[in-house]
Amino acid sequence: MNGVIVVNKPQGWTSFDVCAKIRNLSRVKKVGHSGTLDPMATGVLPVFLGRATKSIQYFMGGDKGYIAEMTLGVRTDTLDAEGKVTGHSKVDLNLPAVDAAFSKFTGEIEQVPPMYSAVKVKGKRLYELARKGVVIKRDPRRVMIYRIDLLNYEAGENPKVTFEVMCSKGTYVRQLVSDLGDDLGCGAHLSKLMRVHAYPFHITQSSDMDKIITLANSKRLDCLLIPVDDIVGRLK
Secondary structure, eight states, rough: OOEEEEEEEEETOOOOHHHHHHHHHHHHOOOOEEEOOOTTTTEEEEEGGGGGGGGGGGTTOOOOEEEEEETTTEEHHHSSSTTTTTEOOOOOHHHHHHHHHHHHSSEEEEEOOOOSSSSSETEHHHHHHHHTTTOOOOOOOEEEEEEEEEEEEESSSOOOOEEEEEEEEOOOHHHHHEEEEEHHSSSSEEEEEEEEEEEEGGGGBBBOOHHHHHHHHTTGGGGGOOOOOHHHHOOO
């Protein structure tokens, strides 16, 4: 069994959990993915089986697309909904102000990796230091934000803003949301995240875990496999 299964990762699962489950269902020893999603996130996780795992390197650098929800006026230590609340601020904004902030963060920007991330500094993962309460200086990285489109604005004491973002590899949407909140003067955290695009795969090609399990139990899992040979030829 060789190829790619585009998984719609469920919330609460790690990317490793998904690969382990598919390894168990398929009885294929070599299983890997081309881009980690946080447990809180859902959406596109390309999972490679068998000989296809040799091609993962060609898929790592592709652009990404997300639908994100940010909650304004509430900051957390992890910059997302899974962290501890570190501050509340009054929100007094209108939609033009949000659109203006989006415009500021479109194009090539510098982004400092969040402390709760897997980036290594002097051999240590940042999240390992963060869990010990240690905060260190991180060098900014250049990323590309191709576009940010406002999808919904839910008013309230802590408004929720849903937007779609297309960006380059290495972009931290949590950090983008935090920076947007700071620019708006009220702070914000990422409250929901769905990856809808991991080039060249799209959410419309994905299957949820219930479907994958059902097909595997009926020995029809191979019907979800996408051959990688033709795709790799276009990516090289």
